[in-house]
Amino acid sequence: xxxxxxxxxxxxxxxxxxxxxxxxxxxxxxxxxxxxxxxxxxxxxxxxxxxxxxxxxxxxxxxxxxxxxxxxxxxxxxxxxxxxxxxxxxxxxxxxxxxxxxxxxxxxxxxxxxxxxxxxxxxxxxxxxxxxxxxxxxxxxxxxxxxx
Numbered sequence: 102x103x104x105x106x107x108x109x110x111x112x113x114x115x116x117x118x119x120x121x122x123x124x125x126x127x128x129x130x131x132x133x134x135x136x137x138x139x140x141x142x143x144x145x146x147x148x149x150x151x152x153x154x155x156x157x158x159x160x161x162x163x164x165x166x167x168x169x170x171x172x173x174x175x176x177x178x179x180x181x182x183x184x185x186x187x188x189x190x191x192x193x194x195x196x197x198x199x200x201x202x203x204x205x206x207x208x209x210x211x212x213x214x215x216x217x218x219x220x221x222x223x224x225x226x227x228x229x230x231x232x233x234x235x236x237x238x239x240x241x242x243x244x245x246x247x248x249x
Contacts, residue, residue: 123168127153130164137182137203138243179207183217190229190236191221201240211237 124130131149134141141149152160171181182204189197201214218233 123172124164127157127160127164130161130168133164133168137206138199139202139206142199177207179204179209182207183209183213186214187217187221190218190233191225193225193228193232198236198239198243201236202243205240205244214240 124133127149131141134145149160152163171185172178173181176184182200185200186197186204189200201209204214214237215233218229218236221229221233
């Protein structure tokens with residue numbers, strides 16, 4: 102729901118209202134990953150497979166919370182994914198490449214991803230800077246459809 106002084110209130114390209122209808126079923130939550138990165142990442146697939154049978158209510162609770170946080174009204178998905186990419190890259194997490202891919206799918210440029218890598222360097226140091234080019238290469242490879 103737009104706020105009165107929201108500069109994006111009438112912007113047709115603003116995707117912050119994207120989640121007006123939130124998922125409700127396990128299958129609908131699984132589909133959010135496919136929309137975000139183009140596939141369901143292997144660890145997420147494994148969690149869904151195990152929890153769908155063993156504890157579907159916990160899986161639904163986890164996914165509801167993830168969905169509420171990952172699709173805020175205040176931020177568009179490109180911004181959300183750039184922030185997550187930066188956080189995960191600063192933590193040297195391999196999940197950074199998934200959120201880098203999601204940022205690209207949401208319209209982020211290579212220059213924006215490089216700028217986020219540079220920001221991560223400020224708080225993580227040379228590990229983030231040294232890992233950045235490889236991370237961008239992995240994202241580029243994932244964009245061509247070859248993901249691991």
